[in-house]
């Protein structure tokens with residue numbers, strides 16, 4: 193049976209919003225006055241009513257319930273202000289819920305959005321010792337880990353300087369090094385990694401993967417759906433303080449993207465359709481193993497389609513056709529590794545646009561974005577399209593992918609307007625089949641089929 197690491201039960205959090213700065217003084221005064229009156233008197237009630245006029249409660253979280261098993265990695269996504277940090281702070285124990293309860297089993301380390309928990313006047317070294325002590329390490333244990341922490345943070349001699357002079361990237365380097373060095377049972381990371389430079393982010397992800405492999409439970413907030421897909425077992429889509437969707441990261445990310453890229457007038461409708469979604473792994477039906485052997489022999493497999501393709505509401509134009517063709521101009525969706533062909537995207541416009549961009553990208557089976565192309569290119573003049581026009585963009589492509597199923601997302605957008613004119617996520621699935629002499633795996637086929645071998649050497 194799975195062991196529960198974090199249990200969140202009916203948690204709500206209300207923040208008090210004051211009408212104006214003076215209300216912070218006036219409300220407690222009326223409140224205190226009410227308390228001085230006899231309890232049941234109408235004067236007391238009037239005082240409390242008066243106090244309540246100076247503020248209202250804003251619910252940042254509403255009735256959240258979650259159970260997270262030991263060793264799971266959960267990603268949380270959602271728009272700015274939807275309550276992600278509030279939820280993480282409540283789980284980390286730095287904020288009290290208004291109602292509901294949280295139970296956490298094991299040693300918790302947290303990299304929260306607001307501050308690193310460091311004392312600005314202390315040096316990096318002193319803060320490492322102070323933080324480690326708070327996390328439950330003895331001085332001897334910290335002595336033993338100090339070199340590992342300092343070398344992971346890699347901030348050189350600045351470790352002996354007060355942290356008030358650190359850059360935000362340096363602060364997060366040190367905070368991440370300390371929090372992950374204590375081998376926490378539960379690690380909470382709130383967007384912290386985006387501050388570090390790319391090399392450091394890479395190092396952090398390796399460290400997170402290692403902690404994951406060792407059984408650490410990970411709670412991870414990021415605006416990058418790619419990071420969530422890469423790292424997490426499940427994803428939670430929070431909206432306005434409630435869980436809108438919980439499911440496989442690729443699936444939840446796709447729904448989230450359809451929501452944030454929607455035009456404002458379509459957003460509520462999309463939200464309602466997401467609320468009604470039952471989560472499922474969008475690629476399950478297109479799994480190569482599910483295909484019949486005889487179907488694999490042909491170049492076009494009828495059943496090989498992305499069964500959960502997500503279509504955004506169109507606004508001024510519509511994608512009416514897309515396809516992949518081989519060099520004999522046949523429509524294909526079953527191709528060998530290293531295939532060369534043409535991707536075509538046709539759209540019809542029912543409004544004038546002077547700045548249209550056509551594009552597509554290719555995702556792996558677990559939602560990782562692998563490649564994408566636009567027309568026109570970044571530097572070229574944008575496309576003018578008129579009401580009634582049908583336009584077809586095409587790209588000659590090669591697909592140097594290892595065997596597996598890949599998903600194409602198509603979109604058209606106008607640079608000067610928010611959202612997409614039209615977009616279809618995972619519109620087309622293409623299966624890359626092994627060549628006779630194939631030996632590549634993972635995502636890209638980097639082999640040179642004519643140049644590989646095994647040599648026996650003399651000596652060492």
Ligand SMILES: Nc1ncnc2c1ncn2[C@@H]1O[C@H](COP(=O)(O)OP(=O)(O)OP(=O)(O)O)[C@@H](O)[C@H]1O
Pocket residue numbers: 207208209250252270271272273274275276277278279305
């Ligand atoms: N101390 C506070 N007093 C009043 N309102 C607050 C307070 N802290 C947060 N809020 C509000 O609660 C809501 C949720 O905030 P939270 O920081 O959890 O959002 P978030 O999802 O982490 O956003 P972001 O992506 O921008 O980090 C927001 O509307 C925010 O304005």
Ligand SMILES: [Mg+2]
Pocket residue numbers: 276277278305382
């Ligand atoms: Mg936040």
